[in-house]
Every structure is written in structure tokens, then in C-alpha cells.
Amino acid sequence: MLEIKNLHVQADGNEILKGLSLHVGAGEVHAIMGPNGSGKSTLANVLAGREEYEVTDGSVEFLGKDLLELEPEERAHLGVFLAFQYPVEIPGVNNTYFLKAALNSMRKERGESELDAVDFLKLVREKLKVLHMEESLLSRPVNEGFSGGEKKRNEVFQMAVLEPKLAILDETDSGLDIDALKDVAAGVNALRSPDRGFLVVTHYQRLLDYIVPDFVHVLYKGQIVKSGGKELALELEAKGYSWVEEQALAAESK
Amino acid sequence: MTHVQDTLHPFALRFEELEANRSADGPEWTRRLRRAAMAAFSEVGIPTPKHEEWKYTDVRELDRMTLVHADETSVLDAGPGSVSPLQAGSDETILRVVLLDGRFAPTLSDLSSAPAGVRVEPLSVVLREGRAELESHLGSVATIEDHPFVALNTAFFQDGVHIFVPAGCKERVTVHVVHIAGASDSSGGRANVSHPRNLYVLGESAEVRVIEEYSSHDEGSPSDRIFLTNPVTEAVIGPNARLELYKVARESSQVFHVAGTFARIDRDGHLDAHNVSQGGRLVRNDLRVELVGSGGGCVLNGLNVANGRQLMDDHTEIVHAVAHCASREYYRSVLSDESQGVFNGKVFVRPDAQKTDGIQSNNALVLSPKALMNTKPQLEIYADDVKCTHGATIGQLDPDSLFYLRSRGIDAEAARRMLVHAFASDVVDRMAWEPMRVLAGSILDETLGR
Numbered sequence: 149m150l151e152i153k154n155l156h157v158q159a160d161g162n163e164i165l166k167g168l169s170l171h172v173g174a175g176e177v178h179a180i181m182g183p184n185g186s187g188k189s190t191l192a193n194v195l196a197g198r199e200e201y202e203v204t205d206g207s208v209e210f211l212g213k214d215l216l217e218l219e220p221e222e223r224a225h226l227g228v229f230l231a232f233q234y235p236v237e238i239p240g241v242n243n244t245y246f247l248k249a250a251l252n253s254m255r256k257e258r259g260e261s262e263l264d265a266v267d268f269l270k271l272v273r274e275k276l277k278v279l280h281m282e283e284s285l286l287s288r289p290v291n292e293g294f295s296g297g298e299k300k301r302n303e304v305f306q307m308a309v310l311e312p313k314l315a316i317l318d319e320t321d322s323g324l325d326i327d328a329l330k331d332v333a334a335g336v337n338a339l340r341s342p343d344r345g346f347l348v349v350t351h352y353q354r355l356l357d358y359i360v361p362d363f364v365h366v367l368y369k370g371q372i373v374k375s376g377g378k379e380l381a382l383e384l385e386a387k388g389y390s391w392v393e394e395q396a397l398a399a400e401s402k
Numbered sequence: 403m404t405h406v407q408d409t410l411h412p413f414a415l416r417f418e419e420l421e422a423n424r425s426a427d428g429p430e431w432t433r434r435l436r437r438a439a440m441a442a443f444s445e446v447g448i449p450t451p452k453h454e455e456w457k458y459t460d461v462r463e464l465d466r467m468t469l470v471h472a473d474e475t476s477v478l479d480a481g482p483g484s485v486s487p488l489q490a491g492s493d494e495t496i497l498r499v500v501l502l503d504g505r506f507a508p509t510l511s512d513l514s515s516a517p518a519g520v521r522v523e524p525l526s527v528v529l530r531e532g533r534a535e536l537e538s539h540l541g542s543v544a545t546i547e548d549h550p551f552v553a554l555n556t557a558f559f560q561d562g563v564h565i566f567v568p569a570g571c572k573e574r575v576t577v578h579v580v581h582i583a584g585a586s587d588s589s590g591g592r593a594n595v596s597h598p599r600n601l602y603v604l605g606e607s608a609e610v611r612v613i614e615e616y617s618s619h620d621e622g623s624p625s626d627r628i629f630l631t632n633p634v635t636e637a638v639i640g641p642n643a644r645l646e647l648y649k650v651a652r653e654s655s656q657v658f659h660v661a662g663t664f665a666r667i668d669r670d671g672h673l674d675a676h677n678v679s680q681g682g683r684l685v686r687n688d689l690r691v692e693l694v695g696s697g698g699g700c701v702l703n704g705l706n707v708a709n710g711r712q713l714m715d716d717h718t719e720i721v722h723a724v725a726h727c728a729s730r731e732y733y734r735s736v737l738s739d740e741s742q743g744v745f746n747g748k749v750f751v752r753p754d755a756q757k758t759d760g761i762q763s764n765n766a767l768v769l770s771p772k773a774l775m776n777t778k779p780q781l782e783i784y785a786d787d788v789k790c791t792h793g794a795t796i797g798q799l800d801p802d803s804l805f806y807l808r809s810r811g812i813d814a815e816a817a818r819r820m821l822v823h824a825f826a827s828d829v830v831d832r833m834a835w836e837p838m839r840v841l842a843g844s845i846l847d848e849t850l851g852r
Contacts, residue, residue, distance in 0.1 A: 196809050199801075224811035236806040240824025249820070250810035257811070289824075290806075306810065 149174050149345050150195075150314055155206035157187075157194050157370075164190045166370035167206070172314070175342040179356055179381060180349045182367035183389040188349045189233055191367070192318040195347075196230035197223050210314065224250075225257040227313030231303035231320045238290040243302075246290050247272070251309055275308040279335045280327075297328035304335035315339065316347045321355035333358030353385035366392050373399075412469050414444055417557055428529040435541050439556035442546040449550055458744045458776050459686055459715045464658060467628050471558070472503035472586045472593040485510060486580050486615055487844075488650075488837045497522050497577045499563045502585040504596030506561045510580075517573045525599055526561040535566070540601055543636040544664040549688060551660045555634040559599035562633075565612065569605030569640065576611040583631045583653055584620035592623050600635040604643035604671075611646040611835065616661075617681070618653040628683070629657040637665040639673060641695065646674045648838050652681035652845075655710065662688040667727075669695025676833050677704035677733075679714050680845045690719040693727040693755075704733040705829045705842055707849050708741035708773075715744035722755035722785075731762040734829045736822060737773035738849060744776045749790060751783040758785060762792040767825045769799065819850050 150172040157165035164187045172178050182188050194201050195208065197220035208215040215223060238246070252262040263271070276283060279301045291299050300320050307315055317336070321329055336346070336359050348359060356364070356378065364381045366374040368389075373396050374380065384392070410418070417440045448464045449456040490496050499522070500510035506524035516522050528536055546553040563579050579600065586593045604610055616631055631653060639645050651659050659682040665673050679685045691700045706714040720729045735743040745764045766775035779792040799821050807817035823846055830842045 198805055219814070220805060220808035221811050221813045221817075224809055230809055232806065232809075236800075236802045238803050238806065238821070238824060240827040241807075241820055246807070246810070246812075246820070249812055249816065250807075253811040253813065253816075310810065 149211055150347075151207075151209040153207045155191075155194070155208065156204045157190055158202045158204055159190065159200055163204070164201075164370055165194070168367070168371055170365065170372065172345045172347060174345055176363065177340065177346040177348060177359065177361045179361035179364045180347060180367055181351070181353070181364060181381065181384060183393075184351075186367045187370045188351075188367055189318055192230055192233075192316045192347070192349050195223075195316055196220060196228060221253070224310075224312075225254060229307050229310055229312030229315050231300075231307055231315070231317045233318040233320075233322065235291050235294075235299040235303055237292045237294075239292050241290050243288055243290050244272075244286045247306060247309055250306070254310060272309060275305055278308065278338050279305050280331050281305055296323050297325065300324060300332055301328060301335070304332050308335055308339060311339070313343065314345045314347065316349070318349045319351060320348075321350055321352060329355065330358060353381045356381045368392050368396050411444065411447060411465070412467070413554060413557075414440065416469050416471070420558075429532045429537075431537050432529060432540075436557050439546045439553045443550050443553035443557060446550045446553075455717060455746070458742070459684065459713060461658060461660065461684065461686070463628060464630055467594070467630065470588060470590040470592065470594050472505050472560075472596065473588050485582070486578070486617070488578065488613065488615060488841055490576070490578075490837055494576060497575065499524070499577065499579045501561060501563075501579065501581045501598050503583060503593040504560050504562075504581070504598045505586070517571065517575060519568045519571055520573070520575050521564070521566040522575070522577055523564050524561050525559075525564045525601065528564050536564070536601065539603055539636065539638055541636075543638060543666045543692075544634050544662055549662055551632055551688075552634050552662045552664075555597040555599055555632050555662070559597040559634070562599035562601070564600070565602040565610060567604050567608035567610055567643075569607065571605070571608050574609040574611060576613075578613045579615065581614070581616045581631070581633065583616070583618040583629050583657055584623065592620070592627075594623075594627060594629045596631055598631075598633040600633070602635070602637040602645060604638065604640050604645055606641045606643060608640060608643045610644075611648075613648040613650070613835070613838070615650045616653055616659060618657050620654050620656055623656070625656065627656060629653070631657055631659045631661070633661045635661075635663045637663075637673065639665060639667045639671040641668045642670040643668070644672045644674075646676075646834065648676045648678070648833070648835060649687070650838075650841065651679040651685045651687075654681060655683050655712070657682045659685045661686065662690075664690050665700070666692045666694055667698040667700065670697040671695065672698065673700040674834070675700065675702045676838065677702075677716070678838065678842050678845065679704075679706045679708075680849075682712065684713045684715070686715040686717070688717045688719075690721070691729070692721045692723060693729065694723045696724050696726040699728040700730070701832070702729075702731040702733070703829050703832045705826055706733070706735040706737075706743055707826075707845050708735065708743060709738040709849050711740050713742045713744070717744075717746045717748075719748040720750070720760070722749070722751045722758045722760070724752075724754055725756045725758070727755065728759040729761070732829050732832065733764045734826060735766040735775060736769065736826060736846065736849065737766060737775060738769045740770070740772040742774045742776070745794070746778045746780065747792070748780045749782070749792075751781075751785050751788050751790065753784045755785045756787045758788040758790065760788070760790040764794045765825070765828075766796045767799070767822065768796060769822075819847070822846055822850060
């Protein structure tokens with residue numbers, strides 16, 4: 149469903165992604181791992197349509213469409229969802245109001261009728277349970293005053309409500325305690341299905357004990373330098389990112 | 403340096419004309435007050451940007467305007483079909499006072515349902531009857547010395563609303579005052595200047611809600627014609643009494659709206675002053691609150707929504723004269739196009755005002771690169787055991803918030819709208835009277851929808 153070819157991306161004049169290619173099929177879970185500064189978050193944000201990044205070369209096709217041509221909201225309507233590494237606090241915008249507006253914009257695009265307040269609340273309550281979230285979070289402003297764990301839960305909760313076709317998780321596990329991590333993973337696993345793809349960006353192997361990937365890719369200096377199955381993550385944990393760096397250096401010197 | 407004027411200012415000329423025919427108009431003390439006011443105005447005249455309080459707000463055009471006051475011979479224009487968009491809930495009794503160009507319009511007003519003992523009357527009637535009760539209050543809270551436009555109002559006012567609620571009145575009274583500028587034709591043409599004057603006197607434990615709404619009806623007048631609406635409101639808030647005051651300015655872009663609101667609050671009394679400004683070429687609000695009895699408090703809460711080349715200027719002054727009073731001040735501006743905002747917030751804490759608790763905040767959302775905000779907090783504290791804070795921000799829509807909303811499928815325009823409403827919600831949510839929150843919401847939508 150997602151086909152990234154030779155993607156080059158700059159931010160503030162620095163090239164961050166340098167010819168990245170990746171294919172994600174429906175039903176597959178891909179983990180992207182890599183050291184700090186390798187371009188993991190850039191990849192996630194470029195796919196969601198953040199404007200600060202400039203694509204200088206390459207292509208991204210999603211469900212047969214040129215993703216890079218689309219506005220962020222059009223990508224969302226097509227089924228792209230980004231769980232933010234740093235979810236944004238928006239004082240004055242009520243969580244329920246926001247989520248209902250988001251869901252109804254999706255439904256409108258799909259030609260479905262808007263959900264009324266009763267049906268919406270019913271849907272939302274089910275999803276809250278999976279994530280062990282308090283219903284009171286709904287009446288608060290978006291992410292304002294949320295703890296780190298609440299913010300990340302809220303991202304996965306939004307994902308569960310919006311039911312995207314491609315879910316991108318940008319370090320959703322970073323900084324979480326084990327309970328929150330389990331909740332977040334349960335939320336993601338509940339969404340796994342044959343017609344949905346996942347791109348799980350993470351710094352730590354621990355997440356992959358709970359969200360078991362089909363493929364693991366190692367990103368280094370803006371390129372995927374190694375791909376494999378879930379065992380690659382374990383190997384990476386055992387040997388550390390320095391192992392990848394050495395291999396990459398060796399490959400360069402050849 | 404002395405300032406020599408060879409010709410009389412148009413306002414002074416007009417005043418002399420009126421004086422010649424004024425012998426039967428009201429008691430002697432009002433004539434004295436008017437003369438003193440005219441003298442005070444003549445000393446300063448229409449202020450220029452050289453005056454510290456008028457640095458960013460240029461009203462010199464008013465020196466050149468041809469004055470047409472509405473008078474006894476004025477003919478009421480057909481007027482707008484509906485007087486106001488503000489519709490109260492069905493369970494609320496509202497007294498309505500309509501003023502056209504500063505004059506009471508009995509056929510459009512409805513004062514029939516005032517509770518026993520409560521008086522809501524045109525000021526002109528009270529003056530004509532020569533009732534003594536006004537003398538001690540009128541001009542006692544609003545001062546002609548510091549504010550040239552208060553002086554101007556005092557010299558010229560024809561009418562307005564007088565509300566008197568006696569001590570111990572157990573009903574809350576809601577009064578909706580609608581002022582429409584440019585609604586009458588007189589011998590000199592369409593009236594273009596008015597000085598409505600309101601006086602509210604609340605006895606002990608009285609409770610009043612007043613909505614002052616300013617609109618205009620100037621269709622068909624030449625576009626270079628300017629109007630001046632110059633209202634002054636004085637409020638005397640007795641012990642443990644509460645005044646909830648809303649002021650809405652939504653006049654046309656030909657109107658200079660220069661207003662003053664002055665309140666004195668006795669012990670345990672309270673003022674909620676909400677301000678919503680949308681219309682007018684220029685809206686200047688001077689708002690002064692004197693806390694003269696311990697336990698008193700006030701909340702000053704304002705929303706300015708400006709676009710085009712509008713200027714909206716709030717000058718507020720809170721005087722903590724005694725101990726144990728609390729003041730809260732929250733002003734927010736949403737500025738589009740080439741509009742400008744000015745905020746000057748003075749807080750004076752006198753030596754005796756220990757345990758003062760004051761918060762002031764002013765935030766501006768600037769939606770266009772050509773919009774401009776000038777903000778100046780001014781705290782002067784002469785007591786040592788007080789808690790006073792102030793803060794001001796001027797910013798744009800946060801791009802991270804915009805991206806976050808759009809990434810969830812909300813289109814760019816709806817996302818902007820959501821964030822602007824969110825910015826304003828801090829002050830809008832503080833307005834207890836629901837029709838005002840609804841109006842504030844639609845004002846924001848109007849400015850964003852253009």
C-alpha cells in the first residue's frame with residue numbers, strides 16, 4: 149500500500165533522508181529503528197505532510213496516489229495517521245469536540261453520514277477501555293496538562309477512533325512506564341488487521357516485545373542500511389547501534 | 403507655551419448655541435456641571451498623539467467633523483427591522499431601552515416589567531423632574547478633568563439610562579440598552595454625534611445585569627461622513643451589590659466610538675465588566691474601577707475582534723484604595739488585515755491597600771503580518787503586602803497546533819477557526835450571560851469567514 153522510492157529530504161538546508169526506499173504491504177507491521185539523528189522522525193513527519201521538510205527527490209505512493217502532492221488533511225482522509233512523538237497541547241479546544249470534528253471530516257470524505265453525539269460517545273467509550281483511559285480526559289482540552297503517558301495513550305486512542313489504513317507511530321514508546329507501554333501496545337495490536345499497515349518508528353527494542361513486527365529496518369544517516377525479520381531487533385539490542393555504524397563504515401570503505 | 407485659539411472649536415460653538423436656549427433644561431446644578439465640563443474640554447480639546455494616553459490612537463479627524471446633534475425636531479428614520487441580534491432565553495425578563503443618537507425612543511423601549519422599587523428610566527425624565535437623587539451621583543464617579551471625552555459627554559449629553567435598585571431588592575434585574583447611531587434626521591441632516599449618559603446606582607445587596615449595545619444605522623450616508631459615539635456610564639455599586647455589565651460595540655466603519663465606563667465599588671461589592679468590540683472605525687474604551695470598600699472585587703474581561711483598518715484601544719485603570727480587594731483583568735484581541743490594538747492597563751495599589759490580590763493579562767493573536775498590537779501594563783504599588791501579577795503576549799497561530807489538527811483530517815480553514823475560537827474562549831467562557839457568548843462566537847466566525 150505504501151511505496152517509498154529513493155526519498156531525499158532536506159530541513160533547513162541539511163539533507164536528512166538520502167535516498168530511502170521502503171515498501172509496506174497491507175497487513176504488515178514494519179519497525180524502523182536507528183540511532184539519534186538517523187532520520188526516523190523526519191520520515192514519519194514527511195509522510196504525514198509536515199511543511200518544514202523539503203522533498204528534493206524521490207517519490208511516495210500510497211494506495212496508488214502521489215502522497216507528496218497532498219495536504220496533511222487529504223492524507224488523513226486517505227487513511228494516513230501519525231501518532232506524534234510530541235503530541236501538541238491545544239488549550240481551549242475540547243478533546244471530544246476535536247475528535248468528533250476529525251472523525252466526521254473523515255466520514256464526510258468517505259460519503260458516510262456524520263455521527264451524532266450519542267453514537268460518537270458509544271464508539272469512544274469502547275476504545276477508551278482498551279487503553280485504560282479515564283473518560284474525564286475527553287472533557288479536557290487536547291493534551292493540555294496531560295502526563296507523558298496520557299499524551300501517548302491519547303494518540304493511540306485517536307488512532308483507534310479514526311481507524312486509519314496506514315498508522316505511523318513516531319517513538320510512541322519513548323519515556324513510557326511499563327503499564328502505559330502495555331496499554332499502548334494493546335491499543336495498536338487491537339487494530340492489527342489484514343488491510344492495515346503499520347510503520348513503527350522506535351529507538352528501543354523493548355516496544356517490539358509487545359508489538360511484534362513482520363519486518364525490521366535499520367535507518368542510518370538517512371538510508372536503510374539493514375532489513376530483516378523481528379530477530380534483527382534482538383540482534384541490534386545485543387550488539388548496539390555501533391554495530392550498524394561499523395558495518396556501514398566498512399561498506400563505505402570497500 | 404500658551405496655546406492661542408483664534409476660532410472656537412465646533413464643539414464650543416455648539417455649546418454656546420445650546421446654552422442660549424437652555425434656561426428651562428434641568429436643574430441649575432446640571433447647568434453648572436455642563437459649563438465646568440465644557441471648560442475642562444476646551445482646555446485640552448480633542449487629544450492628539452502627543453498626549454501620553456492617546457499615543458497610538460489618533461482621533462484628530464474629529465476636529466474637522468461637521469456636528470449634527472439629534473434634537474427635538476429630529477425625525478426617526480425607519481431604522482433597522484430588528485433592533486438587536488441579542489435574544490435572551492425565554493425564562494428571563496428583560497427591560498429594553500432604545501436610544502437613537504443619544505435620545506430615548508419610547509416606542510422601541512419596554513420598561514413595563516420592572517420589579518417593585520426598581521427604577522429604570524430615561525435620564526432626561528429624572529432630570530426634567532428635578533429629582534435631587536441624581537445630584538450626588540452624576541459626575542461623581544466619572545471625572546471631567548482627566549478625560550476630555552468624559553468632559554465632552556458631560557457638556558452635551560441629552561439622555562441615557564438611569565437604573566436605581568434599592569437596598570434589599572431580591573430580584574436580579576436585566577436591562578438591555580441599545581444605542582443606534584445615525585438613526586435620526588434633523589434639520590442639519592443625518593445626526594452624526596451623540597453622547598449617551600448612563601447612571602446605575604445599586605443599593606446594598608442589589609444585583610443588576612446590564613447589556614449596553616452600540617450599533618449604527620448609517621446606510622445611505624456619504625462614505626466620507628464620520629460619526630462620533632461618545633457614551634459615558636457611571637456605576638455606583640453599594641455594599642455587597644453586584645453589577646454584571648456587558649458592553650458591545652458593533653457600529654459601522656464610519657464611527658469613532660470613544661467611551662468611558664466608571665465604577666466605584668463599596669465593601670464586598672462586585673463588578674463583572676465584559677467588553678466585546680467588533681465594529682467601528684475606532685473603538686476606544688476607558689474603564690476605571692475604584693475599589694473603596696474592603697472585600698470588593700472586579701473582573702474586567704474583554705474581547706476585541708478587529709479587521710480592515712480598525713483600531714481598538716482599551717485603557718483600563720483599577721484603583722485599590724483599601725485592603726482586601728481582588729481585581730482580575732483578562733483582555734484578548736484577534737487582529738486581522740491592517741488592524742491595530744492598544745492595551746494600557748493601570749493598576750494602582752494605594753498604601754492602605756494591603757492584601758490586594760490582582761491579576762492582569764493581555765493576549766493578542768495577530769493573524770496578518772500588517773496587524774499591530776501595542777500593549778503596556780502599568781502597575782504602581784505603594785503597599786508592601788500584596789499579590790499582583792501581570793502578563794502580556796502577542797503571537798500568531800501556532801503552526802504545530804495547525805499541523806496537529808490537519809493531520810487528523812480537519813481542513814486548514816476549520817483548523818484555523820478552531821484555534822481562533824480556542825484563543826478567544828478564555829474570555830468568552832467567562833461571560834455568564836449565554837446570548838453574549840453566542841454573539842461573541844458569531845463575531846469571530848464573521849471575521850474569519852471574510
